[in-house]
Amino acid sequence: VRTGVSEIIYGEGKTPSQIAGIVAAMRDAGQRRALITRLDAEKASSLQVLGVDIAYHERARAAVSGPLPDADGNGEILVLTAGTSDLAVADEAVLTARFLGNRVTCVHDVGVAGIHRLLSHARQISHAQVIIAIAGMEGALPSVVAGLASCPVIAVPTSVGYGASFGGIAALLGMLNSCSSGISVVNIDNGFGAAYQASLINHLKAREHDI
Amino acid sequence: VRTGVSEIIYGEGKTPSQIAGIVAAMRDAGQRRALITRLDAEKASSLQVLGVDIAYHERARAAVSGPLPDADGNGEILVLTAGTSDLAVADEAVLTARFLGNRVTCVHDVGVAGIHRLLSHARQISHAQVIIAIAGMEGALPSVVAGLASCPVIAVPTSVGYGASFGGIAALLGMLNSCSSGISVVNIDNGFGAAYQASLINHLKAREHDI
Amino acid sequence: VRTGVSEIIYGEGKTPSQIAGIVAAMRDAGQRRALITRLDAEKASSLQVLGVDIAYHERARAAVSGPLPDADGNGEILVLTAGTSDLAVADEAVLTARFLGNRVTCVHDVGVAGIHRLLSHARQISHAQVIIAIAGMEGALPSVVAGLASCPVIAVPTSVGYGASFGGIAALLGMLNSCSSGISVVNIDNGFGAAYQASLINHLKAREHDI
Amino acid sequence: VRTGVSEIIYGEGKTPSQIAGIVAAMRDAGQRRALITRLDAEKASSLQVLGVDIAYHERARAAVSGPLPDADGNGEILVLTAGTSDLAVADEAVLTARFLGNRVTCVHDVGVAGIHRLLSHARQISHAQVIIAIAGMEGALPSVVAGLASCPVIAVPTSVGYGASFGGIAALLGMLNSCSSGISVVNIDNGFGAAYQASLINHLKAREHDI
Amino acid sequence: VRTGVSEIIYGEGKTPSQIAGIVAAMRDAGQRRALITRLDAEKASSLQVLGVDIAYHERARAAVSGPLPDADGNGEILVLTAGTSDLAVADEAVLTARFLGNRVTCVHDVGVAGIHRLLSHARQISHAQVIIAIAGMEGALPSVVAGLASCPVIAVPTSVGYGASFGGIAALLGMLNSCSSGISVVNIDNGFGAAYQASLINHLKAREHDI
């Protein structure tokens, strides 16, 4: 079975005591760490009251039990965000990626309205092993980034915006229809899913060589 | 009444003889020229068979009766397209703008996937009086352009694309949710409407001065 | 770079202390004024508690720091609303336009159900340099106005209505499909965006003359 | 049972011989006339070849077998259309209304973009017993008309338009969200349905008096 | 101008003092009564505190100032509802109809799942001058009713339901696509609009006779 999945708990719709039980069972099974996503501050407090030893990351709405591992991937995951309102999703992605053993760099606030600010990060973009590009509203960031990058770009639409942004649909459609090659897309606000796949990519071993 | 509107015939859903009748009536009323939009090649031939003297522009799906006027606007309208499939819509915009007395420059194939090609036109962008930015798929072009320009940008989504582009909806939503300021949007494939408003902007006279 | 954009802060999703920091940085950079949009009353109070000197406009959900400039545009921006429920969006537009140096006139409650009331303002409509037409429900106001006006009309759909108004979609679609020429559209409830473009139009200088 | 319904055949999806059979059965049952709607020209020819005696109305896509009745309603049904592309739907409405015994007047091409043309028909509008207002694109006509009229207005959205008109959805939503009172709506392109209800209204007898 | 409209205030989005001002102005203009729709209980109390003399109808979310008029229509308006959750919309319709001078009868809970209960009211259905049929969920009631009735049926979809009822869209679409003749439709939950048009129909005078 795939490493990592069994260490991650989706917190939404679970009670604190259900989560505490799962974490305890994991520990008993010899697991050193756990990541709990979609966990609001109130539930995190309840968990701590129940004696579960977690470090809570408020903006990421996630908690880690146990120490983060050393990074052991092939390179670096670069997380880019278009605006300040995308930070919560970025934080979920960054924490997930670190939890899964990746070195991560973030560059924030590089939306396409100010293209020169994005271009000033061209070197980082060309050095990344895999890029996570996060944007709401019109979701144009991944298109420009993929044009500059030579690595895979995972696009995350966010629910940021109002009116005809329809809770992230505009950004999602923009990303699915990107005129750039090398992009794939995850669900709206799914920083976790983007980081999970980025980590898989960053940990791939060359299995056999063709030439 | 507004100049220009009465000179333009929407060809869709009218028979050649209906159109011929309208053009004749215009002539009788002393009008020197007419623009017929959304006119397919077959109808254009029928019009010519009926003796209506028109110059037909196939890709623009439009015809002009009478001479084009001299340009008398305040500056230049710059028409930008993202890809080659947006050319038909661009042609409709260019012909309409010229018909309404504007000087027009076109720069094609400057989609955001190749951002440096777009940036190589920065000087033209900063010199335009008004810009028409035309794009299908994710519709990101106007966002980047408006960030570079200091004039109004009219965005035209096109029905280019497949799958989740939904006949232009993805591009339309992208443009409505642009993170750049200074953009407004017209209907999908509405090159005519963009040019019409651009012409109004390009012909505005300072009516009264405030300082 | 375009004047004005750097002076405007989008308040949604930013904490009071983040906003206070941005305003302070602007001051340090020598900027005399700032406009903060999408700012609710509670955040505005917090800003004032933090010592930021702002004038808060509740219905517009916006605040201004520093003095408003003198109007220096080419003419007047006319803001029209269909009903009383569109006033909040209109206020955002008016404040933004004034902040950007425009003379603004408002005419409220001129929805198309009472067409004679709208027609009684025909003179103002024909004198405007640019018109912002704001309407919810079926969004028909801009169509009638553009038929009466000879200047550009920027249409703003509002989220006013219930049932099949779908939070402004009905009005947005109505405006995009207008049978009148000379209209372009911004996002639902985007009074800011309409005013920003209107200001650009109102400040255009004739760059070069063609005849 | 309601008069009229049994005399009307919905032609779509029926073969010419099925239709011929139904008409024959009606005749046998002593019925003097029949209306066949949604009948294309080819099927109409086949019907005639099969010996069914019909008068075919091409633009209305409908045929009448037997003589039209005299009008016996309380007043006049006024059919208004916004543009020339709405004529087919209008023709279906007019033919249906006449078939059901109504006097009908038509006024075409009174879209809201040219409001003064519509206003020049104010007298007819105020004299109608019931109004059918037909429009595609943004569908604003019924809103203005209902503001001028004191009789019921039945609104018919048409599938005229392109791009974000979505085959009549924009017009349908506009009509459902009208800011005017006294409007109800039928399905897109449903000229028949509007005329049917208009005829019911026009034939109502005062059953009992309250004062 | 049309009688009635000027006496009705749409309460949504207006403050109690705005409403009080409008009511006072109406009184000054010699109007004897006013109907305020979409008025929640809290605002109604505030109005009473401000000294406005109203009778508040909680389930209808509406208030009447002044006496209700005598009924002076041609016949009776029959209001039918499918289920108990449609009662609020029905109450708005009934109150509006009475306010506009109509005699109204209600039959509740006659949804199509229990068709015999509906059929037991066949006599009332055949005696009505105009019928308002109100239903949520699949919105099938008007189809069955129109098949039984010989008068116009105005269908009102309600936002009752869950899941794929989409806040009334399922019912709205069902009604627009009814296989019965004689139906027209108003906006979701728009009891007011249905009653307004029903009242127009019920008050029509035979203007001129054709035979």
Next chain:
Amino acid sequence: VRTGVSEIIYGEGKTPSQIAGIVAAMRDAGQRRALITRLDAEKASSLQVLGVDIAYHERARAAVSGPLPDADGNGEILVLTAGTSDLAVADEAVLTARFLGNRVTCVHDVGVAGIHRLLSHARQISHAQVIIAIAGMEGALPSVVAGLASCPVIAVPTSVGYGASFGGIAALLGMLNSCSSGISVVNIDNGFGAAYQASLINHLKAREHDI
């Protein structure tokens, strides 16, 4: 594995020679019969030219190879349709049900607009083992039927209709939101799927008894 599935070929998107190959392989594997659904007339001819021995049912767009089995279910499947345009879907259901060993009765043209016609079949409805109710437009038939029946009702929305029927969405939503109990729904136009499940229900053996 489930009986029956392996005997049915979905013809859409397969070439005649692909289908011929599958039928041959089935025969070789000892299977006596095959049903090919979604097969247009042209492909059916090609199959016959290729020497495949089939009986083609044009309106059902389906072909049977081999003899139909005797019916061996617990009771009768009753197929009801609202209108004549639903016949193609009904035929697919009937043929599938017979192919799977069921006795089938059909009652056509019992749409809810003529409720008494439907009620005249009450006895058949109460005798069925399982009912398939097929309807387009507003899709109200299953709601009324389920209120009369005491067996399971499988609802099939059809793509019959125009305008806001959206190719069967209106009917689908109506059926999903039915106010009657005992209904489940299959995909638009999926006569096959309804018959398949109806056959499973009709062939259920009492496995163990609880009392």
Next chain:
Amino acid sequence: VRTGVSEIIYGEGKTPSQIAGIVAAMRDAGQRRALITRLDAEKASSLQVLGVDIAYHERARAAVSGPLPDADGNGEILVLTAGTSDLAVADEAVLTARFLGNRVTCVHDVGVAGIHRLLSHARQISHAQVIIAIAGMEGALPSVVAGLASCPVIAVPTSVGYGASFGGIAALLGMLNSCSSGISVVNIDNGFGAAYQASLINHLKAREHDI
């Protein structure tokens, strides 16, 4: 009339005293039990305060008055859920099925991401008389289950998920388009409806035999 329906009260949108009245009337009519669905905890308490003797099931949001009946169906209803967040819908289904006299088994947390866990229940799946498969997100569970089962599968989409799950639409569409045969679908979150139909199926008597 169908057994069971008259014993079930839909609690949503009814006041506690309305519900108490209905329960009392049922008792008076000699009914031994009642099921109240869509009843929140607060209303349940109010009911108990009003003296109605109910057993409240919080997660199922439902209450039972009177004793549950013995199971008297032909076999067993198997309820399968994909994830822990589907438990509330499952509980509504289980309670309804028991209330209607069925033996029910539940297997939880057998989503398709861990296919071997689902396969470990293959024996239960092949022994069920009818299966209710409940899943949110992509709603794939019923497809895999129907491939393993030889009995009817009723699929229930749940509103579990975020972003592009659109409150259950993704799951609903997945289920309607299943590539497996033998599936039908009920409304989003409609555990009641699935159980009701499952119970009908489980109680079917062989009415007549064909061979």
Next chain:
Amino acid sequence: VRTGVSEIIYGEGKTPSQIAGIVAAMRDAGQRRALITRLDAEKASSLQVLGVDIAYHERARAAVSGPLPDADGNGEILVLTAGTSDLAVADEAVLTARFLGNRVTCVHDVGVAGIHRLLSHARQISHAQVIIAIAGMEGALPSVVAGLASCPVIAVPTSVGYGASFGGIAALLGMLNSCSSGISVVNIDNGFGAAYQASLINHLKAREHDI
């Protein structure tokens, strides 16, 4: 710039002579090969008539000019399809991947309705470097595959299906909402885009090591 992009021509909306011109220019610039996607058979013939030397792959709707390169990736790309109707999209993916220097294996017809057939390929799934999972209808294949695999899965929804599959939307939504980790999604029918990203992943070099 990224290798590969400049070698690929999107054929849709380009004339044969435009394409011939681009291919010629590529040759002149020293490029050995070109891939032309979305090229129908007729255009391919025209290209050959124009003297362009291509190998045309009909089902993939793509052509290759010049020799395919040797595979030089880190491992193998595994392409899985749910049904035979997904083959065209799979072919586009396979050809693109081979063109970009990848070894590719295909396993067809492993839809989730027959889960054991899919499971019989578990070894191939666990040996892949990256998987492309292609499915229409409910799009459940990637969810099951990702649960079995430990490499990245790129999901491609196809437009296969009818009714509520909405041209691939059902599959797209299913994939975006997958309950499995490690999946990202491309546009409907975008076999090219999936292969492009898969090739990037398969060619990643470990740039720097972290431990």
